[in-house]
Amino acid sequence: MNRLARVALLLTGLAMPLLPLAAQHADHAAHQADPIAAAVAAPSRTPKNVARDPYRHPAETLAFFGVTPSQTVVEYSPSGGWYSEVLAPLLRDHGTFYALQPTGRYLDGYKSFLAANPVAYDKVKLVAHPEEAASIPAGSVDTVLTFRNVxxxxxxxxEAATFKAFFDMLKPGGTLGVVDHRLPEDRDSALEKSSGYLKVSTIRRIAQAAGFDYVGASEVNANPKDTADWPKGVWTLPPVLSQKDVDKDKYLAIGESDRMTLKFRKPVK
Incomplete structure (x- = not known):
């Protein structure tokens, strides 16, 4: 091997270890450029929740609602903590995250969720609703989010009292983001009291009665396979699968429910 070939081989050997490092830097830079993607990829998220991302589309949903790392955000009824696993790391360093959990059976469960990973969730502000809701200053919140709770x-x-509470805590110009199971507009409205599905027009009416302006909708959480006419309502579908093994494969093939994703804004007076 001549001297020139030996030098070329040496330079190649020196460059090879740098390639993975360069890839790491590129990945880090990408996460800095897209903090929501970084939060979705947070190592503190549990695998069973990550597995549901294809149905819940957290990155696209939060981007549609305009959530940023420096905001003050309220999540109403976080319950098992599915979205909190994303919101907590997103808001931890530069924002404020209130978990507004209704008093009841899910409150203790959410406390256990926070206690299970105190490093990741040390800055989450748990507020019991309605008893402690006044601890969130009126007009101080950038975004209120509620997922499958309306x-x-x-x-x-x-619904009227809860949406009024959302309105009061938001800043003028603040956003209310709602995701819920969608009932076709031509169905009997009585189903909204038992099926777990709601019409888009119903949520728009509730929000507008509380003073919100309607901004728009996204189809990011739509599922055209869901016909919204199941034996046990929305709970027939995964993840609940209330029918147990009866037609289980059928319901798994349909997937999680068809969901509306609606954005509202508190008017600037």
Whole structure:
């Protein structure tokens, strides 16, 4: 081997270890450029929740609602913590994250969720609703988010009071983001009290009665396979699968529910 060939071989050997390092830097730079993607990829997320990303589209949903790392964000009824696993790392360093959890059986469960990973969730501000809701200063919140909860409000008759609380805590110009199971507009409205599905027009009416302006909708969480007419309502489908093994493969093939993704804004007066 001549001297020139030996030099070329040496330079190649020196360059090879740098390639993985360069890839790491590129990945880090990409996450810095897209903090929502970085939060979705957070190592603190549990595998069973990550597995549901294809149905819940957290990155696209949060981007549609305009969530940024420096905002003050309220998640209403985080329950098992699915979205909190994304919002907590997203807002940890530069924002504020309130978990507004209704008093009841899910409150203790959410406390356990936070305690299970105190390093990741040390800055989450847990607020019991409605008892402690006033601890969130009026007009201080950039974004209120609620995922698959409005149907519970409608079934309990608490939707007007809850949406008013959202309105009061938001800044003028602040955003309310809603995701819920979608009932076709031509169905009997009585189904909204039992099926877990709601019409888009119903949520728009509730929000606008509370003072919100409608901004728009995204189809990111749509599922055309869901016909919204199941034996046990939305809970027939995964992840609940209320029918157990009856037609399980059929429901797994359909996937999670068809969902509306609606954005509202508190007017600037």
């Amino acid at each position: 149907h519970n409000m409608v079934m309990a008759g608490s």
